[in-house]
Amino acid sequence: METVTLTIKEQPPLYVEAEVFNPDALAGKKAEEIADLPLPMGKTVCKVGDYFTVTGNGGATAADTKVVVNGDLSKVKYIGAKMSAGEVVINGDADMYVGAWMTGGTITAKGNIGDFAATAMKGGELNVEGNAGNYLAAAYRGDWRGMQGGRIHVKGDVGSDTGFYMMGGEIVIGGNVDDHVMIHADGGKTVIKGNAKSRLGGQMVRGEIYLFGSLDLMMPGFRHVGDVELEVEGVNAKFAEYIGDLGERHPKSKGQTIYGKLYQKK
Amino acid sequence: MAEYLIKNGFVFDPVQGINGDTKDIAIKDGKIVESVGSGAKEIDAAGKTVMAGGVDIHAHVAGPKVNVGRIFRPEDKNLAPWDVARGVRRMAGGFSIPTTYRTGYKYAEMGYTTVMEAAMPPFFAKHVHEEMRDTPIVDQGAYPVFGNNWFVLEYLKDKEIENTAAYIAWLLRMTRGFAVKNVNPGGTEAWGWGLNCTTINDPVPYFDITPAEIVTGLIEANEYLGLPHCMHVHGNNLGNPGNYETTLDTLKLAEGYKAKNNFGREQVLHHTHIQFHSYGGTGWGSFESKGQEIADYVNSQQNISCDIGFVTLDETTTMTADGPFEHHLCELNHLKWANVDVEIETGSGVVPYVYSPDIFVCGIQWAIGLEIALLANDHMRFHMTTDHPNAGPFTRYPRVMKWLMSAQARDEIYAGMKHEDKVRDRTTLGSIDRELTLYEIAQMTRAGPAQTLGLSHMYGSLAPGLDGDVAVYDYNPETASDPELIESAFSNAAYLFKQGELIINEGEIVSNGNKRTLWVDVKTNENAQLQRDITLKFNKFYTVTEKNYEVYAHHYVPNPYVIEIDATQ
Numbered sequence: 001m002e003t004v005t006l007t008i009k010e011q012p013p014l015y016v017e018a019e020v021f022n023p024d025a026l027a028g029k030k031a032e033e034i035a036d037l038p039l040p041m042g043k044t045v046c047k048v049g050d051y052f053t054v055t056g057n058g059g060a061t062a063a064d065t066k067v068v069v070n071g072d073l074s075k076v077k078y079i080g081a082k083m084s085a086g087e088v089v090i091n092g093d094a095d096m097y098v099g100a101w102m103t104g105g106t107i108t109a110k111g112n113i114g115d116f117a118a119t120a121m122k123g124g125e126l127n128v129e130g131n132a133g134n135y136l137a138a139a140y141r142g143d144w145r146g147m148q149g150g151r152i153h154v155k156g157d158v159g160s161d162t163g164f165y166m167m168g169g170e171i172v173i174g175g176n177v178d179d180h181v182m183i184h185a186d187g188g189k190t191v192i193k194g195n196a197k198s199r200l201g202g203q204m205v206r207g208e209i210y211l212f213g214s215l216d217l218m219m220p221g222f223r224h225v226g227d228v229e230l231e232v233e234g235v236n237a238k239f240a241e242y243i244g245d246l247g248e249r250h251p252k253s254k255g256q257t258i259y260g261k262l263y264q265k266k
Numbered sequence: 267m268a269e270y271l272i273k274n275g276f277v278f279d280p281v282q283g284i285n286g287d288t289k290d291i292a293i294k295d296g297k298i299v300e301s302v303g304s305g306a307k308e309i310d311a312a313g314k315t316v317m318a319g320g321v322d323i324h325a326h327v328a329g330p331k332v333n334v335g336r337i338f339r340p341e342d343k344n345l346a347p348w349d350v351a352r353g354v355r356r357m358a359g360g361f362s363i364p365t366t367y368r369t370g371y372k373y374a375e376m377g378y379t380t381v382m383e384a385a386m387p388p389f390f391a392k393h394v395h396e397e398m399r400d401t402p403i404v405d406q407g408a409y410p411v412f413g414n415n416w417f418v419l420e421y422l423k424d425k426e427i428e429n430t431a432a433y434i435a436w437l438l439r440m441t442r443g444f445a446v447k448n449v450n451p452g453g454t455e456a457w458g459w460g461l462n463c464t465t466i467n468d469p470v471p472y473f474d475i476t477p478a479e480i481v482t483g484l485i486e487a488n489e490y491l492g493l494p495h496c497m498h499v500h501g502n503n504l505g506n507p508g509n510y511e512t513t514l515d516t517l518k519l520a521e522g523y524k525a526k527n528n529f530g531r532e533q534v535l536h537h538t539h540i541q542f543h544s545y546g547g548t549g550w551g552s553f554e555s556k557g558q559e560i561a562d563y564v565n566s567q568q569n570i571s572c573d574i575g576f577v578t579l580d581e582t583t584t585m586t587a588d589g590p591f592e593h594h595l596c597e598l599n600h601l602k603w604a605n606v607d608v609e610i611e612t613g614s615g616v617v618p619y620v621y622s623p624d625i626f627v628c629g630i631q632w633a634i635g636l637e638i639a640l641l642a643n644d645h646m647r648f649h650m651t652t653d654h655p656n657a658g659p660f661t662r663y664p665r666v667m668k669w670l671m672s673a674q675a676r677d678e679i680y681a682g683m684k685h686e687d688k689v690r691d692r693t694t695l696g697s698i699d700r701e702l703t704l705y706e707i708a709q710m711t712r713a714g715p716a717q718t719l720g721l722s723h724m725y726g727s728l729a730p731g732l733d734g735d736v737a738v739y740d741y742n743p744e745t746a747s748d749p750e751l752i753e754s755a756f757s758n759a760a761y762l763f764k765q766g767e768l769i770i771n772e773g774e775i776v777s778n779g780n781k782r783t784l785w786v787d788v789k790t791n792e793n794a795q796l797q798r799d800i801t802l803k804f805n806k807f808y809t810v811t812e813k814n815y816e817v818y819a820h821h822y823v824p825n826p827y828v829i830e831i832d833a834t835q
């Protein structure tokens with residue numbers, strides 16, 4: 001596997017849209033070609049080399065390419081977006097849309113990532129050692145198709161509206177979450193190791209939420225149906241089982257109505 | 267103004283009967299002329315296809331409905347890359363509900379020079395005109411909707427054709443409108459009562475009039491005035507299995523009527539997006555095509571025309587003044603829904619829709635449009651539309667041309683369908699090996715619509731004296747064999763002239779042109795009753811005063827082209 005290393009050398013005056021910081025765009029390209037790629041900023045289009053030093057060449061294919069991005073990336077959007085294979089490592093805090101629309105490959109963020117990470121993700125893996133922002137694994141604004149596959153693991157805390165319109169895949173959150181988890185979800189699974197605030201599973205049709213910590217307020221559309229012993233993320237424990245959101249239209253399978261499930265550790 | 271000579275192209279002009287002959291086309295002072303001087307700028311069109319500028323008879327491209335779609339579907343912008351500003355072009359984006367700039371640029375790139383906005387709510391006419399004003403290059407006009415308007419319902423209930431005609435003339439002037447549009451006659455008003463009219467004989471609540479009476483009344487009023495375009499109807503019961511019977515009933519209402527106008531138009535009824543109205547079956551499970559029955563009937567009647575509304579198998583945004591239909595569609599796909607009631611005039615709804623080749627109903631809808639167009643005898647009366655954006659974006663016209671011109675291209679779509687056998691089984695398309703010619707395509711896309719609109723004295727042909735609207739496509743009909751070339755060439759005109767001005771040069775847009783807004787100003791006899799009714803309705807029902815209703819002033823229609831008619835008797 002070939003490694004391309006992109007190190008920020010100067011903070012841009014505006015936010016830049018790094019739509020090429022992914023193995024698919026950099027595969028088959030030499031360092032000097034990569035430095036010449038477009039980097040939109042505001043209404044202008046800069047070059048990657050204007051703000052980043054580039055070392056190493058891309059591999060023959062995306063799967064053979066590893067992209068390492070270094071420095072303070074808090075003004076850099078779209079790192080790893082739309083990638084289908086290969087690897088991305090982010091050494092620093094990144095801005096919005098990390099791994100958005102990704103379909104495969106692995107992203108490892110050593111710091112924090114911004115809002116809208118993994119928007120409409122379909123496959124691959126996103127590992128975050130710090131915190132993630134709002135709308136993690138959500139649908140794009142206005143869209144009804146959120147995360148559909150793949151796996152996300154955030155060691156720290158996550159903002160609000162995680163898994164908005166989620167349809168599939170898995171999210172594991174080591175820390176706490178803000179309001180709104182899996183709103184409108186129609187599938188998928190979210191595990192929250194820490195605490196949650198409120199509106200978990202609002203308007204959820206299908207899908208599962210596992211909560212280890214406390215919950216400030218349970219949605220009125222969820223009904224307690226019993227307690228179950230479960231193994232979740234390697235932990236065996238007793239969970240209170242809720243079904244919901246009862247205010248929604250739910251599909252039927254073999255005569256049985258399918259509900260969203262919310263499990264809270266007792 | 268510059269003179270141009272477009273040399274040695276393969277010219278297709280059905281109005282003059284020119285079928286691919288190698289000819290020169292001369293342009294001077296904004297018009298097509300017999301010849302130009304030696305100083306004329308020459309365009310080498312050898313090996314290329316030359317046609318008059320395209321004319322779109324039915325698309326939803328401007329106004330509140332379109333804008334509701336833009337506002338509530340931000341995700342639509344992800345379906346197509348945005349274009350950065352360059353040269354004379356402004357930034358443009360959007361796919362099924364593009365920005366006004368992209369609308370103008372994309373039509374120009376397809377070689378289109380005239381686009382009619384298919385449904386203008388009179389109350390929001392100002393918004394429609396503001397968006398048309400901001401759509402570069404193409405000439406436009408807009409059809410105000412009449413089929414659920416309280417004035418019309420009340421007059422036609424009492425068979426008052428003269429009053430209806432006077433009202434139409436007044437409203438066309440107030441809204442700077444072009445033609446009489448009639449959407450789900452009576453049904454949208456019934457929707458205000460939670461009901462619909464699904465046959466031509468369902469009475470409209472309170473008004474106690476039937477869709478059949480609205481259709482024939484508007485035909486009579488339209489011919490009383492002698493408008494350029496005929497009554498343009500979107501029939502009742504759109505989109506439902508078995509609706510072809512309603513469609514045939516609607517079309518038959520035109521029997522016995524004869525066009526009266528000075529614009530060379532022979533039709534009295536134009537049925538729009540007829541694909542959506544050609545369905546058999548008693549439910550979604552038994553859904554099937556009745557395209558053959560519909561095509562046969564339209565073929566047999568000289569005084570009607572239709573546009574197709576081809577389904578393009580895209581993710582798109584549906585929008586129509588047929589409010590009850592949009593509610594029905596939302597109940598089917600459970601996506602978002604917007605609904606508006608427009609005072610005493612009309613209503614509308616907007617719902618996103620994904621025409622998936624994996625869903626057999628969508629596959630059959632795709633096949634029905636092509637089936638009707640391939641069963642047509644006279645392509646001057648079957649026009650190219652996708653009912654943009656309802657059955658698909660207008661940017662797909664070149665793709666539809668590819669399907670119409672190549673059985674191989676159709677088979678490729680069939681092969682990608684999950685339920686290919688079922689789709690083949692429920693339509694006759696699979697047994698049709700006809701491939702349309704460029705001559706027939708030119709009839710469907712420019713000559714025919716221009717004639718149906720009553721604008722054949724301006725558009726649709728390359729005859730001397732007509733507007734200098736000419737498209738040159740990099741397509742050699744003698745050597746091209748790959749159907750993909752059809753789509754790419756007709757999506758990217760090599761040259762385009764609008765009113766004699768060079769708009770596209772070697773594939774690049776070099777001018778935003780001098781777009782005009784067409785509207786019809788009809789002089790009628792003084793009508794005291796109409797004036798009394800207008801005052802009464804504004805005092806009693808409207809939220810604005812009569813004084814604030816009219817679309818006037820330079821701001822809304824900066825470059826009008828007024829067609830004046832004297833209907834005083």
